[in-house]
Amino acid sequence: MNKLEIKRKLDNMKIDSNYSWELYLFNIDKRLTGSPYKITKVNFKDSNDILNYGKNLIECMEKYQLDKSLEIEEYCGENPKISCDKLYVNNELIDKQWLYFKESLMGAVVDSTEKIKVKGYIIYAKPKVPDLKDIILVKKANPIVKGEKKKSKTFKITEDETLDNFNDKIFKLYLSVDFFIFNEILYTFNLSFQEIFNIEKTLKKLKENAIKEILSKEYFDNNGNKFRNNLQSNIPLQMYMNFDIEKLIALDRLDARKDIADTLKISITNEGIFKLEDIKDIKILVRYLTGKIIKEDTTHKIYEISGNIKQRL
Structure with missing residues (x-):
């Protein structure tokens, strides 16, 4: 969906008869086996309060977050801050953690806020009308503010x-969100979801698998493990996110290797062995293998993709 379509869906949430609203607190404990999420429901004394808050939240989110985003872009870890990224919840980066998160949300019950640590909160809009989809809005911030603190003293004016x-204690809800999930797609205005869904762990596995595949090819000169060490230590995790095994397999052909070496201006021997001693050349190779550097079939021009920006090399 584009921005206009998303805004139409969000506008439906402002109609009282369309949605009911619920508030939840969540914590994350990565030491646990299985689901790391503990989610607790919080009730309002007057249900109109959360209804009014929800409508205000949507209005502010549209005006100050969605409208100020240039475009809706596929998440790649490199998009500019002024974009709103999207990621399908069945993407391998978050699919397992998302299922844990949603299961914990569906099973959440009311509990004392004294008993839990709080990482953030969830606003859950449930449709009352057929054909509407539920929307889950998430903010990584503890809304519980204590009057008594170690480093300050709070007084009230009588x-x-x-x-x-x-x-x-007071409860402070913001008029912004970090991300929301609608129709099995996560839309995010920042990178808070990476920590909440522990993306780094998944990225490390993708990186390990990619490096293993690259090093399995005899046409890369490991140079006393220098090549391996550079792949492991000097290439950002996100760069391995879209590793394309087919691009690597295509290099099994000698003519393909020489063509790519010429295209990317990287060293190769007459026997077709890549000599990648400069970290710059290694990064160029990895960007090619992950679709960040492309060669157009018709013009044969070389372009580098950075986020949503395509520029000629």
Whole structure:
């Protein structure tokens, strides 16, 4: 969906008869086996309060977040901050963690806020009307603010304009979100979802598999493990995200290797062995194998893709 289509869907949420609204707190404990999420439901004394908050949230999200995003772009780890990235929840980067997260959300019950640590909160909009989809909005921020703190003292102003001790807790909900999930797609305005869904762990596995495949090819000179060490230590995790095994297999042909070496301006021997001693050349090779450098079939021009920007090399 483009921005206009998303805004139409969000506008449906402002109609009282279309959606009911619920609030949840969540914590993440990565030490646990299985699901790392603990999610707790929080009720409002007056249900109109969350209804009004939800409508205000959607209006502010549209105006100050969605409208200021240039485009809706596929998540690649490199898009500019002014884009709104999207990622299907069945993507291998988040699919397992998303299932854990959703299962915990569906099974959440009311519990004392004293008993849990809080990583963030969820606004869950459930449709009352057929054909509408539920929307899950997530903010990575603890909304519980304590009046009594170690490094500060809070007082309340009384009716007679004097100060009195204030030791109660307050609940502060923001009029912005980090990301939301609609129709099995995650739309994000920043990178908070990476920590919540532990993407780094998945990226490390993708990186390990990619390096293993690259090093299995005899036409890369490992140069006393220098090539391996550069692949492991000097290439960002995100660069391995879209590793294309077919591009690597295509290099099994000598003529293909020489053609790519000439195209990318990287060293190769007459026997077809890549001599990649410069980290710059290694990064160029990895960007080619992950679709970040492309060669147009018709013009044979070389382009580098960075986020949503395509520029000629």
